[in-house]
Amino acid sequence: MFKKDPVSGVAISLATALGDDPFYRSLVVDDEDDAGTRLAVLARYFEQSIREGRDIGQVRQADDDGCAVWITSRDTERVRAAREKKLAALGRLLGPVGFANYRSMTANMERQLPPLIAESAWYLSIMGVARARQGQGLGGRLLASTLAEADSHGVMCYLETFNPRSVPFYARLGFATAKEAVEPLTRAGYQVMVRAAR
Incomplete structure (x- = not known):
């Protein structure tokens, strides 16, 4: 059963670093x-998201200090199966309100994606660095190889962030705000940021 699986140190670091984010707070109400x-x-939750990234994308990890989870697969059947597997796991993990919040928020955010995002785009699902390691360049190093690979394939990348302080960080890596939106459940503002291949 999912709850008996060991939890990695990096998942704990992500939970500590990102726990105040309105999206993640709404999962544990x-x-x-x-x-x-x-x-x-x-x-x-982060452990399950890392598993999803390994199934249908890429995971870049710096020991227990940080992690970037990308969804890169365009195999619709494989993506569908991975999403169903994650939903089943989250249904067992999150309480009834948290799980309903997850379903509602992800559906709302998906509807807000700007039409300029190509179906082939790579999605940065999760990016987090342990608080003690923030501001030391680790985040940029975690993203560099996947961004270089996206460039070599001519692929657009995108992400969503509720944290206005992260916008300049992503801008330095070539992301630009494509849309500002408000997530209706949390009433929190967030930005959809897009990066064209270089």
């Missing part, structure tokens, strides 16, 4: 009064 349980559930 069922455990609102227990900080330890919230962290554990969120770490397991």
Whole structure:
């Protein structure tokens, strides 16, 4: 069963670094009064997302200090199967409200994607660095090889961020804001950022 799987150190680092993000906070509302349980559930969420990235994309990891999870596969059947597997796991992991929030938020955000994003685009699903390692260039190093590969294939990349402080970081890597939106469940603003192949 999913909950008995060991949780990697990097998943814990992601949960600690990204736990205040409105999207991720909304996944653990069922455990609102227990900080330890919230962290554990969120770490397991990230572990499942890393598994998804390994199935249908790429995962770049710096030991337990940071991780970038990309969805790069354009094999629709494989992507569908990986998404169903993740949904089944999240249905067991998240509480009923958190799981409903996940379904609602991802559907809302998908509807907000600008039409300029090509179907072949690579999606940066998760990017996080442990708090103690932030500001040391690790994030850029985690993204560099996949961005170089996207450039060599002539592929567009995109991401969504709720954190306005991350916008300049992504801009330095060639991403530009394509759309600003508000996620209706959380009422939090976020940006869709796009990077054309260089």
